[in-house]
Amino acid sequence: DADVTQTPRNRITKTGKRIMLECSQTKGHDRMYWYRQDPGLGLRLIYYSFDVKDINKGEISDGYSVSRQAQAKFSLSLESAIPNQTALYFCATSDPPSGGTDTQYFGPGTRLTVL
Amino acid sequence: LAKTTQPISMDSYEGQEVNITCSHNNIATNDYITWYQQFPSQGPRFIIQGYKTKVTNEVASLFIPADRKSSTLSLPRVSLSDTAVYYCLVGRMDSSYKLIFGSGTRLLVRP
Numbered sequence: 001d002a003d004v005t006q007t008p009r010n011r012i013t014k015t016g017k018r019i020m021l022e023c024s025q026t027k028g029h030d031r032m033y034w035y036r037q038d039p040g041l042g043l044r045l046i047y048y049s050f051d052v053k054d055i056n057k058g059e060i061s062d063g064y065s066v067s068r069q070a071q072a073k074f075s076l077s078l079e080s081a082i083p084n085q086t087a088l089y090f091c092a093t094s095d096p097p098s099g100g101t102d103t104q105y106f107g108p109g110t111r112l113t114v115l
Numbered sequence: 116l117a118k119t120t121q122p123i124s125m126d127s128y129e130g131q132e133v134n135i136t137c138s139h140n141n142i143a144t145n146d147y148i149t150w151y152q153q154f155p156s157q158g159p160r161f162i163i164q165g166y167k168t169k170v171t172n173e174v175a176s177l178f179i180p181a182d183r184k185s186s187t188l189s190l191p192r193v194s195l196s197d198t199a200v201y202y203c204l205v206g207r208m209d210s211s212y213k214l215i216f217g218s219g220t221r222l223l224v225r226p
Binding site (some may be wrong): 004031033040041042043044045048050056058088090092093096100101102103104105106107108109111113 | 147149151154157158159160161164166187202206207208209210211212214216218219
């Protein structure tokens with residue numbers, strides 16, 4: 001979805017380096033998410049934020065940190081990258097609906113390789 | 116959190132109707148059922164969501180029996196471009212995140 005952008009789209013780095021992945025959205029949504037996807041597997045939640053002052057750990061938060069700089073921006077950091085963090089990373093946004101539950105809108109993904 | 120079980124893969128041919136069933140035996144009263152589609156190296160995209168009975172939109176139908184322990188995504192007259200992974204999610208996000216993406220069903224549509 002073009003309303004959710006991620007930078008960089010591809011990144012190759014070395015073990016021990018600090019890496020930041022950035023996500024921006026123009027949908028005006030309060031809720032933002034970071035997911036990781038390994039080859040052939042589903043998505044796993046790293047962190048989520050329901051508003052600017054809210055940060056919550058997901059299923060696999062170890063080794064990652066996040067920053068919610070504004071409603072539109074949510075960054076994911078790897079303080080000291082390791083090879084098993086090589087994966088496809090997705091950012092997503094949503095807003096609570098009047099009925100049902102959130103529909104998430106995903107960015108194009110960042111392919112991260114840690115050598 | 117409700118665990119979901121889907122077939123790992125399915126094959127079909129262009130023009131056929133495809134039905135993908137998801138089992139979710141421990142669905143909670145307030146949970147909704149949501150399906151996403153994912154193409155290679157792209158983020159998942161919302162297809163349809165429902166709570167009970169039948170929901171239909173311009174791309175798919177979702178059938179949910181009365182006991183809500185399973186659901187079936189129906190794709191009418193598939194084309195090659197429907198080749199993708201389809202995820203069934205069960206849960207609800209109110210004050211916290213309560214969803215799990217399973218491994219999904221890989222649908223291959225052949226000419």
